Amino acid sequence: MQPLYLLCCPCHFGLERTLRFEISKIGGTDITAQDGRVLFRGDALTIAKANLSLSVAERVLIQLGQFPAYSFEELFQGMRSIPLEQWIGKDDAFPVKGHALDSKLHSVPDCQSILKKAAVERLKSVYHTSWFTESGAIHPLHFTIRKNIATIYLDTSGIGLHKRGYRKNANAAPIKETLAAGIVDLARVHSDSVVCDPFCGSGTILIEAAFKALRIAPGMHRRFLAEKWAQIPESVWKEARSEAVARIQRDATFTAIGSDIDEAAIALTEENCRRAGVKPRIRLIQQDVAEFQPPEGAITICNPPYGERMLDIQQAQSIYRIMGDVFPADKAHPCYIITPDADFELHFGKPANKKRKLYNGMIQCNLMSYFQ
Numbered sequence: 001m002q003p004l005y006l007l008c009c010p011c012h013f014g015l016e017r018t019l020r021f022e023i024s025k026i027g028g029t030d031i032t033a034q035d036g037r038v039l040f041r042g043d044a045l046t047i048a049k050a051n052l053s054l055s056v057a058e059r060v061l062i063q064l065g066q067f068p069a070y071s072f073e074e075l076f077q078g079m080r081s082i083p084l085e086q087w088i089g090k091d092d093a094f095p096v097k098g099h100a101l102d103s104k105l106h107s108v109p110d111c112q113s114i115l116k117k118a119a120v121e122r123l124k125s126v127y128h129t130s131w132f133t134e135s136g137a138i139h140p141l142h143f144t145i146r147k148n149i150a151t152i153y154l155d156t157s158g159i160g161l162h163k164r165g166y167r168k169n170a171n172a173a174p175i176k177e178t179l180a181a182g183i184v185d186l187a188r189v190h191s192d193s194v195v196c197d198p199f200c201g202s203g204t205i206l207i208e209a210a211f212k213a214l215r216i217a218p219g220m221h222r223r224f225l226a227e228k229w230a231q232i233p234e235s236v237w238k239e240a241r242s243e244a245v246a247r248i249q250r251d252a253t254f255t256a257i258g259s260d261i262d263e264a265a266i267a268l269t270e271e272n273c274r275r276a277g278v279k280p281r282i283r284l285i286q287q288d289v290a291e292f293q294p295p296e297g298a299i300t301i302c303n304p305p306y307g308e309r310m311l312d313i314q315q316a317q318s319i320y321r322i323m324g325d326v327f328p329a330d331k332a333h334p335c336y337i338i339t340p341d342a343d344f345e346l347h348f349g350k351p352a353n354k355k356r357k358l359y360n361g362m363i364q365c366n367l368m369s370y371f372q
Contacts, residue, residue: 002045004042004043005041005042005047005062006040006062006063007040007062008038008039008061009038009059010037010058011037011058011178012179012182012358012359013359014357014359015179015358016034016038017033018056018185019038019056020033020038022053022054022055022057026046026050026053026054028041028042044233045236045239049243051156051157051219051226052219053218054161055208055211056178056185057161058160059157059161060156060161061153061154061157062087062156063153064082064141064154065082065152066150066152067149069105069145069148071104072105072110072114075115076115077118080121081122082122084123085126087229088139089230090132090136092137092138092139093135093137094119094123094138094141096119096142097112097140097142097143098112098143098144099144100144100146101145103148104148105145105150115141115143115152137225137228138158138225139154139229140154140158142154142155158224158225164177164207164218164219164276166221166272166273167202168271168272168275169268169272175204176204177204177208179358181208181211184208184209185212186356187334189254189301191253191254192213194254194298194299195256195300196256196258196259196292196294196300197256198289198300199289199304200269200284201268203258203269203272204272206256206269207273207276207282209301210256210273210276210281211276213252214250214278215249216277220244221276221277255282256282256283257284257294258284259285260286261287261288261289263286266284269282289322290322291326293326294327299334300337301336302337302338303337304320304337306339317341317343317347320344321347321348321349323348324348324350329370330372331371334369335368335371337368338358338365338367339368340364350370352369352370353369355369356369
């Protein structure tokens with residue numbers, strides 16, 4: 001029987017429920033959702049599936065230990081007590097990074113230094129060496145110190161999971177892939193849906209909608225740090241990828257329509273759709289939002305442009321008024337619009353059926369949902 005590990009996946013605030021459901025589908029157990037993260041248990045295969053298949057998770061972390069840390073000595077001894085050798089080999093690299101919040105130990109560089117020294121001391125006692133080349137596979141150690149409780153994680157993903165591999169270039173203000181996937185889930189996109197995005201930008205919403213509808217694992221086009229670890233056999237990753245390929249619903253009738261006033265945005269979306277392998281499902285049109293006419297039954301999902309300067313805000317609000325004129329925003333034409341403007345409904349001209357607080361980067365936004 002494969003050993004079970006305590007795993008942690010951070011996510012955007014507001015997407016914990018979506019992530020919890022996704023984790024249950026890949027076999028995670030003892031699932032607990034907290035603010036901005038979900039904890040669960042799983043084996044090596046679960047780790048591989050999580051990296052490949054979770055659409056709204058930012059990373060897949062193995063929780064190695066948790067302990068009180070009111071002093072540097074407690075921090076040092078807590079780390080030193082963790083059996084790091086179960087994961088980190090004699091030649092492996094183990095960089096340390098993290099953050100502290102509401103704790104006596106608030107200097108992140110000092111905490112990094114203490115934790116690195118403790119990890120070295122632990123591994124020195126196991127491997128009986130005074131020098132580590134760190135020339136092998138990378139095993140990043142992450143730490144959080146919150147309210148004087150330190151938690152140590154091992155990062156299996158490497159580059160954040162929002163980096164799917166299809167978006168080599170982006171426009172000025174792209175929506176993060178994981179947030180787009182969460183909005184697509186909240187919009188209830190299915191295998192037979194038609195999705196429209198009249199501000200397609202670099203195509204992220206359209207691509208994430210296609211991934212969900214066609215059941216394409218979002219991590220299919222990239223690799224992960226843990227694939228180079230001796231502790232997780234290559235056969236595990238092959239099995240996870242084979243299962244992901246088998247799940248693709250090639251007979252789905254899903255289609256999407258993307259439009260943008262910017263010719264360069266249309267070209268960029270087309271290139272990203274091609275890289276993602278979903279170009280045949282997506283039709284692109286260069287047009288102003290004032291010309292937008294969604295087909296009946298189509299789901300409109302968009303991230304309209306906005307800025308922080310007054311002129312930008314005034315221009316954005318002008319766009320919201322145009323959207324209110326051309327978006328039916330009713331049961332036959334459901335709409336899901338993410339915006340940071342607290343007065344969006346006033347300019348759009350219609351109150352949302354539901355508002356959900358989300359964060360686009362560091363910007364607090366609302367997902368305005370119209371479905372009645």
